[in-house]
Structures are given as structure tokens and as C-alpha cells.
Amino acid sequence: MSTIKDVARLTGLSISTISKYINGGNVLEKNRVLIESAIQKLDFRVNQAARSLKTNKTMTVGVLLPSLDVSFFANIITEIEYLLLDAGYFTVVCSYNHDPRQEMRKLCYLIEKNVDAVLMVPEYLGADEIMKISEIRNHTTPLVLLDRAVEGLYVDCVMVDNVRAAYQATCKLIRAGHRRIGIVLGPAEISTARERLQGFLQAHTELAVAPDPECIRQGDYSLESGHAIFGELMDMPNRPSAVLATNYDMTLGAVTAAYERKLRIPEDVSFIGYDEARLSRIISPPIDIVTQPTHEMAEQTTALLLERLRSGGDTPKRIRLECGMLNGQSVAPFPAP
Amino acid sequence: MSTIKDVARLTGLSISTISKYINGGNVLEKNRVLIESAIQKLDFRVNQAARSLKTNKTMTVGVLLPSLDVSFFANIITEIEYLLLDAGYFTVVCSYNHDPRQEMRKLCYLIEKNVDAVLMVPEYLGADEIMKISEIRNHTTPLVLLDRAVEGLYVDCVMVDNVRAAYQATCKLIRAGHRRIGIVLGPAEISTARERLQGFLQAHTELAVAPDPECIRQGDYSLESGHAIFGELMDMPNRPSAVLATNYDMTLGAVTAAYERKLRIPEDVSFIGYDEARLSRIISPPIDIVTQPTHEMAEQTTALLLERLRSGGDTPKRIRLECGMLNGQSVAPFPAP
């Protein structure tokens, strides 16, 4: 493995000149040619460890996710990755597999690996624990939270107005005449699930409809749980006339459960799904879908990350983006006209 | 940020003693106590850049995937991650988002970041291009391929016997009496898709059934394409009486398409899916599924990686694992008795 020293020797220039060239400094044209050919011949690559040692930077952003295969996050991260690359930053992802112990452990590892910033989707971690990490306490390593806040933790955060999104979807159902509405929620430990429930309840309150606790059911944001819970709801003696599923996987699970029971949407049950517009491309009639602003989330998150990476600490920013609603044909008036 | 030097000063010991302790060497009991409390007080952490510079190791394995949200890969990687962590290695994942240019670029980045080994699921990259990377040519950075080989590239590889898996599934359909069988394939550029097609054709040849080219259709391993292609097959004037979908997402897409058309499985069309056993938990009647040995793949891959990490180069190993078949009730005799 050849070093900058070898390049210096081969070109007859000094180490500092080579370093200058490598880092975009000006060198004499003839030296430029010389250096480039030497680099080529020696197959020289900058030793990143040495560079990091000196600069205290890795030009790498660490992303920590609860799981690798949640398409909602995967989509956002993919976009962020492109944006960060444009800014010269490499992105590495790692997952804690919904495991509370791994969540802390991996966060520490990432920071110890000297990533320049961490972007994370938290799940079970508390503010006190995160604050134990000195790099975060001292703002040495910027931390940005995605999709979910951590109570009592004052760091940058990009999220979505979950309350309002669920509120609007629920309102739509109530306005269509539905009075017993089922909701398929995520785990109560996760703030998005709590917020969506809150919006659901708020719509009931405002429109003076009493929610039935039996119709409020908690899953784990997985395909299977969406399937199971939708099934349970439909098997109730007085089943809800409409259902709201609150993420992509559970939406898909709910739809398969409906199909399986030969329940027609919306004739037999009205339905609103979540997250992926492409869902309506494979379900007919197309369903109504609450869409989250993934592009905007990616952009805002990247902007936030870059700002922190460039100019460091400031008072934390908390960004809330609005969700949209893709109108389909899965909400019918109730009772049927 | 405090360094080993600070710890040395505070304890009155030498730098080398501290280093020895950090790396698991023996020190006097009283010194141990001293060092530990100093480390605590100073909140000392090893500077990984400095360590890497010296040792030429990062204790990190880089994983390169075509996309983050393919659950088949995500499952395997999650398991590998645990196994590698036990062996002291940290795993970082990155994705090239099915983008041929990114595929090469990210591979180079990973290697430049000094990961100790790369595990990759290749897609479009050719052997010649990969061999341009000197670290791989010289076996400086071990490269292990997962799921797919690269033609002409002689490196370690853990894959599955796709030909046989598709062969057996197809045989099952033919033996049940089906003569026109549809297959929903992935992109021809991807070796697994070609192999699965080969197995499909081989079964036809051996059992003396002529395959209909019209029934052989290529998608892109996505939910939508599974949906679309299954739909196309069912819309044919003389549609196949059985269909084989060749990955998880396309299976799910196919099933929703069947539901949508109110086609009963297996009464109206026999069906075999792929990959995820849990599929049968949300589809009724449970479907027959070709299962890939994800656990074993994870184990073998990890073993291979660790071997390379520990003892370096050797003649490349190519491991082929057998797939299984989960019997459901989605294959009916044809014509119906």
C-alpha cells in the first residue's frame, strides 16, 4: 500500500504539496500532471484512518434504524443518502432490530466509530440514557431524530403531524356517516402510534361520536398483526363499519384479511390505509391512503444534518410536516344509501 | 476529549501500560483499579482512528445491498449482524439502490473506509470491474458474495440452489396435472432469476411438457410487478392453470391480484409462492411456499467471513444450500377431479 510519502518521492515534491493537491489546493500545472501520474502508477489512496486522526472527521453519517426492512424508512434513507453524498458525506446504516439493548449499544458503537453525525429512529430509548453519551451531551456528535421524538430529549427532530393525519382520516370516515370505526394501531411505546390514536380520538370528540374501546386495537406495525387485527375487528358481533390502518404493512395485512373473508371494500367495510401511494396501484378499487411526506422529510432531515455538520450546535430544531391524503374509492357512505 | 496520555498522567503509569490494559493485557490489581477510575473520571474512549492507523483494522464489516427493504436480505443480514457482533465485529450496511453506478461507487467507498471485509449482494457489476479494485485483487480486503455469483469472479460466495428449487416446485405442479404453468420471474440480469427459469424449464423437459413462452414473464422482484404479471397471466385467453411466483414481494403481489379478480386459490388457479413462511399465516388457505434457508445462509456466510478475516486468502469457496418446500393447500389436481 503506497502512501503520500511514496508519491512525494516519485514526484520529487514534498509531502505537503501532495497533500495540498489531494485536498483541492493549487499546484503548478506541471506538478499537477506529475502528481496525477504518480498517484496512478502507485495506485495511491488516502489512508482514511490517518486523515481522520488528524482532522477528527470521517465524512460519514451513521443512520440507526429499528429494522432494515421498513419501507417507509428505507425510502427516506435512500433519498437522504443521495443528498448527503452530494454534500460529500457517506452514509452507513445499521439496525437494532427492535431490541432495546441493541438500540443503545449500536448508538454508542456508531459514535465510537467516529461518524460525524447520527440520524436515528428511536424506539425504546429514553432521554436520560441517551444523555449519558458524552458526545451527545456536549454536542460533539450531532444527533438528529427521525419520525419519532424522545420525551425530554431536546435534540433536532424531523417528524410528521400524526395527530392531524389520523384526525383527518377519522373525520372523513365519520363524515361519511360511520359511527363505529376500527383502528389498527402500532405499539403504544412508539410515539407515532400514540399520536395517531390521539388524532383518532380527537376526531370522535369534535364530531361528538363516542369511540368504542373495543374497536381500538394495537398491533406491532407488522403485516401479520395488520392481518390478525383486521380479522378480529371483522369477527366482532357488531363489527365496525370502517377501519383505519396506520402503517404500510398493517394496511397490506388488513387488505389481505378483507379479501380472505370476501369482504368487499367499500361495500362491506370502508377502509383507509397508510403510507404508500403505490398501494392503490395493486388494490382495486384504489383505497384512500394517508400519505407521509417522505421527500420533504428527506430534504429537511438532510438540511438539518448538514447544518449541524457545518456549523455545529444551536438550539434544537423540531420540524413537523403535514401528511396528505390520497383519495380513493374505499370510503363509502354509511349506512349505504 | 481525553486521550490515553491523560489516563497515563492521572494514574502515574506509562502510556504502554494503559494500552496494555485496554487491550486486555495483565496489570497489577491496584493499577487496574487506578486505571479504571481514571478512565471513568476522564470519560476516556479509545480513538478508533488512531487505533486503525496503527493496526490497519477497523473491526467493521461492510454490507452492500441492492436495496434496504428487501426482507429476504434484511433477515439474513440481521442474523449475520448478531453473529459478527459476537465475534467482535461491527456491521454497517449500505445500499446502491439498484443503481449500477452506485453499485461500484459504494463498493469502493466501503473499501476506502477501511472495512475489514465486504459482504455484498451484486446485481449489475461485472467481474472485470470488481477486479479493478486493488484491495480485492490482492485479497487485502476479503469480498464475500451473497445470494448471487458474478460470472468470472472467483471469490467466496454463499448461494442457494435456485435451479433445483424452481425445478421441484415446477415438478410438483406438473405432477398435479398442470400443463400450462405460468412463472413470475425477476430481471434476467439477476442470476437467481435466470437459475429459477432454468429449473422451471428443466422440469418441463424432464417431465415431457412443452413450456409456453407466453407463460414465462419477467418482472422486477417488486410487489407491483408481481401484481401486474399475475394479472396479465390471468387475462390471457387460455390462461395457465398454475403459477409460480419467485420471490416474496411478487408472491404477495400475485395473491392480491388473485383476490382482486376473485380467483380462488387453488380452485381457480394453483399457486406456489416464495421465501417467507409467514406468508402462509396471512393467506388462506395456506399456500405452498419455496423457502430459502436464511438461517443457514447467515451462518455459513458469517463463518466464511470470519475465516477470511482471521486467516485471510485461500482458494475461494462456493457454497450452495438447498431450498425447502412448505406444503400448503394451494396446489390442486388438474383438471379438477
Add this chain to the structure above:
DNA sequence: TATAATAAACGAAAGGTTTCGCGATGCAAA
């Protein structure tokens, strides 16, 4: 008590890069 054997601590070099202040060089203007 002296010596050998063992264990622990030490000092110094090495690993490859960036950075900063200073010296050299080249060119235009006077």
C-alpha cells in the same frame, strides 16, 4: 542472602495524514 525466573511496566518508534508559518520563486510594474 543471592540468584533465577516470572510478571509487569516502560520508552521510543512507527503508522500516514494535515496544517501552519516561513522561505523561495516568478512575474509585473516602476
Add this chain to the structure above:
DNA sequence: TTTGCATCGCGAAACCTTTCGTTTATTATA
């Protein structure tokens, strides 16, 4: 021809750790 100015190149220090060969301390043995 000399002066002034702008560029460019250079040397050396610094970043923090590991490692290896050597010294010192400790314990056991004769």
C-alpha cells in the same frame, strides 16, 4: 535593474495509538 506582490512549495509538528525490546519489580528457589 530593482522592488513589490502573489503563488507555490517546504519542513516540522501534531493527531493518538500500538508494539517491541528492554528495564524494573516481585516472588520463588537454592
